[in-house]
Amino acid sequence: MSMNAMTYSKEVSQAAAGSRLSSEPLASDLLPKFQHPAAAPFQRPGPEVLSEAIPVFFIGRNRNGFWIARDVDGRFGGVFWSKEAAIRFARNIWPAGCATIFPQTRFELDIENGGNPLVSYIEITQRFLTRGLRRLTAVTRTLVRLGKRP
Numbered sequence: 001m002s003m004n005a006m007t008y009s010k011e012v013s014q015a016a017a018g019s020r021l022s023s024e025p026l027a028s029d030l031l032p033k034f035q036h037p038a039a040a041p042f043q044r045p046g047p048e049v050l051s052e053a054i055p056v057f058f059i060g061r062n063r064n065g066f067w068i069a070r071d072v073d074g075r076f077g078g079v080f081w082s083k084e085a086a087i088r089f090a091r092n093i094w095p096a097g098c099a100t101i102f103p104q105t106r107f108e109l110d111i112e113n114g115g116n117p118l119v120s121y122i123e124i125t126q127r128f129l130t131r132g133l134r135r136l137t138a139v140t141r142t143l144v145r146l147g148k149r150p
């Protein structure tokens with residue numbers, strides 16, 4: 001599984017404010033190496049890539065296109081409208097900074113939603129409408145095949 005990783009820390013906040021960054025490489029400059037490549041999607045990078053002392057958040061999209069933020073230990077997580085909101089959630093949980101990993105594959109939130117509660121309702125409504133649209137399309141095709149007008 002390939003992933004992109006970024007580290008958000010005070011240095012990143014200072015860069016946004018116009019301060020000069022140090023020349024030390026960030027975690028995003030390193031290629032992630034995992035102990036078990038076929039492991040669960042929330043596998044922490046090995047200690048040769050990322051210090052055990054640094055908290056880790058996974059941020060990516062679910063099957064419906066909403067943004068998911070989840071810490072590696074499964075204590076915090078949520079569903080969000082935007083990537084920025086998911087990153088802001090991670091920053092609020094770890095204000096001193098955390099490593100943020102962006103998996104290339106989609107994943108689902110497997111813990112209670114601590115993010116935007118409206119997104120959960122929208123997902124349910126979206127599934128309901130999609131299912132109804134599929135049924136309506138199937139009925140229409142059947143009627144067209146039988147030569148009847150829908």
